[in-house]
Amino acid sequence: MTAKVFIDGEAGTTGLQILDRLQGREDITLxxxxxxxxxxxxxxxxxxxEADVAILCLPDAAAIEAVTLAGDCRxxxxxxxxxxxxxxxxxxxELPGQRAAIASARHVANVGCYATGSIALIRPLRDAGVVAGDAALTLTGVSGYxxxxxxxIAEFDAGTAPDFFLYALGQGHKHVPEIMHYGRLSRQPAFQPSVGNYAQGMIVQLHLxxxxLHGAPDIAALEEVFRAFYAEAGFIDVVAAPDRLDPRALNGTNRMEISVHGMEKAGIFTVTATLDNLGKGASGAAVQNLNLxxxxxxxxGL
Structure with missing residues (x-):
């Protein structure tokens, strides 16, 4: 028996990538x-x-209206x-207990791209007791346009956008509430995102x-925290810190790579998450949730 899936907003960037992942699957009827x-x-x-599950790829206001229109559809x-x-x-x-919760849910809120990387870095440290909920955390990152x-996208296509720029300078990025809630933070982190002149791919950085940090961990100890947390995660790998990080390295996949960088003598560390903002940060995550x-x-399909 196949599942019937409706993508509301399939002409948008995320919708098109979800459609591409679902077309040709024998277990799904679009x-x-x-x-x-x-x-x-x-x-x-x-x-x-008609659908069993609908995926909303819409602006916020339209998504709220769509939920009412959707009736009993998941x-x-x-x-x-x-x-x-x-x-x-x-x-x-990948968060504790979420697979079972998603599998039985009527309504699932797909994780955001910057939130995916940020929570993936913060939550293991919080659950292990390495970072306090009221710690003064700093996040930075870069994403494709x-x-x-x-x-x-139209600005970059027209050549009118700068090659690199910072945005959300007022510390009001729309992903901060979910980062705090699912990162188990009581204190708002400083968060400075940026955009580069390339289509997709991102790196999120947590500076420590x-x-x-409780227990004064070194790089090896921090790596072990992440390995333990993601031991059963099929799409997240903890890797040795490379000399350079390319935000486009995982484009077209639903994977994420986490690495710990820094100078142990100075006690300064940066933990990074590399992912495709339209894959693991959007369409790939939606398909992963749909599968569950x-x-x-x-x-x-991933």
Missing amino acids: VSVDHERRKDPAARADAFA IIDASTAHRVATGWVYGMP TGGGKAL RREM MIGAAEDT
């Missing part, structure tokens, strides 16, 4: 709406009614609208000093 009726509420309501929402909302299961399977949506919801192997 439910679609004619292009000219893709914004017609009646046509979309019919698609929701939902994976790729927007930021429901990531800390009551009644929604957070779609990051596809993470900025259609408007930013030994004096803020329909009872397929977690890595099917």
Whole structure:
């Protein structure tokens, strides 16, 4: 028996990549709406009614409206609208207990790209007691311009965007609430993202000093914390720190690589997460969550 899946917003960047991952799968039947009726509420309501699971690839306001339109259809929402909302299961399977919660959920809020890397770095340290919830953490990162949506993509396509720029300088990035909630933080971290002149791929960095870490760990001890936490994670690897990191290294995959860098004598460390912002940070994660919801192997199509 195949699962019927409707991608609401399949013409967008994330929707297209999800569609590419699902086409050709024998265990899935794609439910679609004619292009000219893709914004017609009646046509979309019919698609929701036919589908077993719908994946929302929409702006936040439209995603909220779609949930009402969807009726009893199970939902994976790729927007930021429901990531800390009551009644929604957070779609990051590598967190403790999340696989089972996602598998049985009616509503799943797909994890965001920067949040994927940030939580993947913070949560193991919190659960191991190495970092306190009120620690003054600093996160930085760089992403390809596809993470900025259609408007930013158009700027780069037109050659009017700078080769590199910082944004969200007011410390109000939309992923901060989910980073705090699922990173188990009581104190807001400093977070400075940036965009480079390349399409996709990202690196998230967590900057640490030994004096803020319980037990004064060295690089090997920090690596062991991450290896233990992700021992059963099929898509996250802890790797030796390379001399250079390329944010595009894992493009087209649902994988993440974590490495610990730094100077032990000075007690200064940077932990990095490398991933594809449109893969593990968006479409790949959505398919991983879908697989859990329909009872397929977690890595099917990935």
